[in-house]
Amino acid sequence: MRIWGLTNRLTATVQKIITEILPPSSGQTFSKDARDLLMECCVEFITLISSEANDISEKEAKKTIACEHVEKALRDLGFSDYIADVLAVAEEHKQQLKSREKKQSKMEQSGLTEEELLRQQQELFRSATDKYNSVPE
Template sequence: MLFLNDILQFFSTLSMSEEDNEVGLPQKGLNLIIKDVIPEIRIANESRELLNLCCVEFVHYVSREAQRISLLDQRKTICHEHIQKALMNLGFPNDYIDAANSVLNECRIAAENKLRRKNSRLDKCGIPEDQLYLLQQQLIQKVQHALRQRRQRFVNASGI
């Protein structure tokens, strides 16, 4: 266990500054990933913590290279092409990069589906968007009026 503690201490000081104290994957997400990959094996809490720190260091490692690439492209925002180039520059195999692209596509599809579901709820209500906006404005005005009345009653009752 002494060796594991040394590794944990090393990783915790490697790239963590004062603001980064809470950096890490959500524990629940990490647990789901572990169960998905190796469902039949239990992982000690220290090992989970080490794995989390390794994941954070991996993200920092790839992000630094992606940032360098984005600066060379004179871009202020890192985009997926920069991540792909960073993975290539860092020597990751093509099948890893392909897997990353596959996950990116899955995320895009999920985002599109979520937007469609949100839009379909608006469509299903049967009221045009401009009428919904007017109804919203009327409700806001009613609430503001009620608040003004309540405030006035309070002022009158307190004699201020």
């Protein structure tokens, strides 16, 4: 299902939120029409905030929309109540990126140059090919 170019990811996210808010044990259900309307509202909200944040970043001659642009967009559009939660999620995301960067730096921690690592990789491929080719059929 696609709504304004968004993929099923939006559907899954909205469904997860609905399930958290309205668990099956409550006896209440959420109709497909209501879910679709909620998704359209979500898309409209995201589009509104994104557009405003983009305008703000362009006025500052920036090529990248930053957290402060989203924060100002929320404030300018009257959604100041959301700012604390948005900034908390942004900080959490930043921490997750830092932990990913640490994992990615294993190459740097090896102490080997890129050429040495490439040479080792090629040797491993050669070794694997030799082993594969030497197996009797």
